[in-house]
Each structure stands twice: as structure tokens, then as C-alpha cells.
Amino acid sequence: MPLLAQRSTKFPNFFCNFAACYTYNVFARSNNSLNVCGGNTINVPQLATPFAIVVPNSMPRVLITGGAGFLGSHLCEKFLHEGYTVVCMDNFITGSPENIAHLFGNAKFQCIQHDVTEYIYVAGELDYILHFASPASPIDYLKVPIQTLKVGSLGTHKALGLAKAKNARFLLASTSEVYGDPLVHPQEESYWGNVNPIGIRGVYDEAKRFAEAITMAYQRYHGLETRIVRIFNTYGPRMRINDGRAIPAFMSQALSGEPLTVFGDGSQTRSVCYVDDLVEGIYRLLLSNEREPVNIGNPDEISMLQLAQEILALTGSASPIVFRELPEDDPKIRQPNIDKARRVLGWEPRVQRKEGLLKTMEYFKVAMGK
Secondary structure, eight states: OOEEEEEOSSSTTOEEEEOEETTEESOEEETTEEEETTTEEEEOOSSOOOEEEOOOTTSOEEEEETTTSHHHHHHHHHHHHTTOEEEEEEOOSSOOGGGTGGGTTOTTEEEEEOOTTSOOOOOSOOSEEEEOOSOOSHHHHTTSHHHHHHIIIIIHHHHHHHHHHHTOEEEEEEEGGGGBSOSSSSBOTTOOOBOOTTSTTHHHHHHHHHHHHHHHHHHHHHOOOEEEEEEOOEEOTTOOTTOOSHHHHHHHHHHHTOOEEEETTSOOEEEOEEHHHHHHHHHHHHTSSOOSOEEESOOOEEEHHHHHHHHHHHHTOOOOEEEEOOOTTOOSOOOBOOHHIIIIIOOOOOSOHHHHHHHHHHHHHHHTTO
């Protein structure tokens, strides 16, 4: 399908992609302005004629659901860098057009605003589908619990159906949350987990566990090429300031001179991975022959209190640390065993935590106008 683009007068190097897809359009034009995915408006010439950019069929083509989110936008960049044609699909519940705005000038990039729990139509061939659509922060999936369950179940089913129809390799973004509050430490892929299915976090945990089950069912029953990545805590540029997870919360509080909120006594642990490392691991898994789940994360474990103290030191903030009640079913420990990723993918994280936090801090300074 031809991809139509039109140059903006407000942003001369900014191209707005139009994707006519089934019964919906990515963008709508009205008079002298253009409504860009999600309602943002930019100025365009009143009667300028759009010009066509034809995407060669020979390029590998990938669909990334949730492509305007934190991880999805970095994956869009990665695949464009590797020479792929990228179709980004997002309904912008938690993703943002700003995360992918810099990609609109790329002729190999297309954005479709769509809810993947509804029927998915994408014209033309697809070689790969990466299913990353889902709220991923507790603050989000507690706000939209039904949508979280639907995107993990119906959305995964629809994306798998599209992969089957297109004969495309499918990669599911699963999560370390499938391990729940683990009784095995560190967590390896063979561990079945310790999850409360009716707890407040169960909407996300069980949605992802179901997504894994149906992905494996499509692999076994339909012979579909599938991959499953279990993503551990990840951080980096494009995390939302109000994301609710530890690093954006600590970072924004420290930069604003506000108290850093640590839940419980801060002894609970996480293992945080910089986004560039995670994206490389996902890319290698997609192209590998590994059909069963693989942990991707940084095994360098740290307590939440230590993490807060590190961020205070890096930002030079004099903010105090305050303690609040630990949320229900909050995991006490979290650390990936990445032996399988090392063995099968030749992958392990490269970015040290201090380096990654400094890069993230620079992003937050700009985002917060500091």
C-alpha cells in the first residue's frame, strides 16, 4: 500500500504519514490543520498536494503493537536502523505520539491508531509481528484493569490471528510478573511462579500468563513461529514522568526537590535493565530459533532504598526519603536468571546502571524543563 506523506509548515522536517487501513485512518485533515494520532494538531499548507512514498516490497516488514509506548518506540527505532519497514500500531491509552514523532519523516515508517482488541487489518505482507500493546505500570493497569485483561487476551488472540494469516513470525512481550512474588531466586524460565490470580495485580499478571499460554497453543496447534520474551524491569528515555514505577518516580521527585517515596522499608529488590540492552536482547530473540520463553533483564539486583539513594547522589538532590505502606502483592524480590539468554542468544546487558541512570536523568531534565 502506498504511504502518503505531507510536509508540515510548522515543522519543515516533520512528515505526517497517512495510512488508509480498513475502515479507519491514522490521521484526519481538517481545513488548514492536521490531526495527528491522538488529537495533536499541526499546521499544513491549505491546498498542498500530498505526495506518495512507495515502500519497496523487498524490505522485511514488521508490525509493532504498542509501538508508541516506552519500549515500543525504541523497538521502532531499532528495526528502522536495521533496514526494516515498520508499522507501528497504538491506541494511545498509555503510549504517546511524541515518542514516535521523530520517525514520521522516515519513508519506511507507518503509524496506525487502532485498538488491537478489535479486528486487526494491515494491508500487504508482514514478516514479523511484535505484540507489545498493554499497560505495563501498576498505576496504569490498576486504572484500566478491564482493558489490561482484554489486551492480554483478546489483543493477543487478534495479533496471533494476524500472524497466522500473514505467515509472520510472532513475538510476545511477556513479563517477569508471570513469576509473581517468587519463591525461587533468581527466577529462571522453568519456574511456574507464585501469583495471586484475584489480587489487584492479577489483571496484569494473569493477562500475560494467558498470553503466553495462547501463544504456545498457536505454536503447537497451528505450527506458527512464535517467540516469548519475559521482560524484567527496564528504564531509560521516554518513560513517562508520572509512570508510577520506581525510577521515573525517584528521578522526577529528586529533580523537583520533592521527597522520594519508598514503599515498605525499601528492602524489596529489583533488577533494572537499560532500554538499549533490552531492545538488543529482544531483537536477537526474534531472529533466533528459540521457541520457548527467555528472560531478558539485568541480573544486577538492588534494593529500592539503595536505588533511591543512588538517584539522589546522581542528581545532587537534597530531597529526603519518606516511607509509605507497601502496596498489596508487591513482589519482595526480583532477579532474572539470564543463563539461557547468554547461551542461546549470546546476549547479556552492557550498560552499567550509573551510565544508564545518567542518560535517563538527562532525558527527564529536558522533559521536565529543568
